Amino acid sequence: MNYDDLIRYLRGLGYRLTPQRRLMLEILQQSDYHLSADDIVQQLAVRYPNIQIDMATVYRTLKWLRVAGLVSETSLGKGHMVYTLTTHHQHHHLVCENCAAMFEIDPTIFDTIRAELQRRYGFAARLEHLSVFGLCRQCQQMSGSAPTLVSEEDIGRGEL
Numbered sequence: 427m428n429y430d431d432l433i434r435y436l437r438g439l440g441y442r443l444t445p446q447r448r449l450m451l452e453i454l455q456q457s458d459y460h461l462s463a464d465d466i467v468q469q470l471a472v473r474y475p476n477i478q479i480d481m482a483t484v485y486r487t488l489k490w491l492r493v494a495g496l497v498s499e500t501s502l503g504k505g506h507m508v509y510t511l512t513t514h515h516q517h518h519h520l521v522c523e524n525c526a527a528m529f530e531i532d533p534t535i536f537d538t539i540r541a542e543l544q545r546r547y548g549f550a551a552r553l554e555h556l557s558v559f560g561l562c563r564q565c566q567q568m569s570g571s572a573p574t575l576v577s578e579e580d581i582g583r584g585e586l
């Protein structure tokens with residue numbers, strides 16, 4: 427969906443499109459990749475220096491777009507949330523819980539799961555943008571069979 431289609435779609439659902447909502451849609455639509463709320467605020471500030479949109483408004487608007495089914499919210503771990511339009515090209519992540527490495531994976535990998543969930547449970551799963559957490563190949567090799575995870579507590583105590 428291009429920007430005009432998005433606007434038409436949301437109008438069709440009876441939503442009111444405030445200037446803030448339009449600008450955020452524009453940012454999300456033009457981005458090739460997922461964005462954090464911070465990214466969105468930064469891009470808005472660069473493009474529209476005269477317009478004030480605070481973090482609370484950004485989060486509120488993202489929530490509204492999620493309810494409308496246009497935005498997916500994905501955790502990349504440690505509370506790092508990213509957002510992308512569900513109408514965009516799909517991508518998924520593998521996130522290593524040990525070294526925080528992140529890999530993009532073949533988007534078709536969840537097609538079978540999606541089909542199975544529909545077939546067995548009659549459930550239309552939204553799997554547009556997922557993160558799968560675990561250990562990367564390197565960290566598995568380093569730690570042998572037993573993964574040694576670095577806890578946030580250790581980092582806090584500076585014992586690394």
Ligand SMILES: [Zn+2]
Binds near residue numbers: 508510517518519
């Ligand atoms: Zn992503």
Ligand SMILES: [Zn+2]
Binds near residue numbers: 564565
């Ligand atoms: Zn790793």
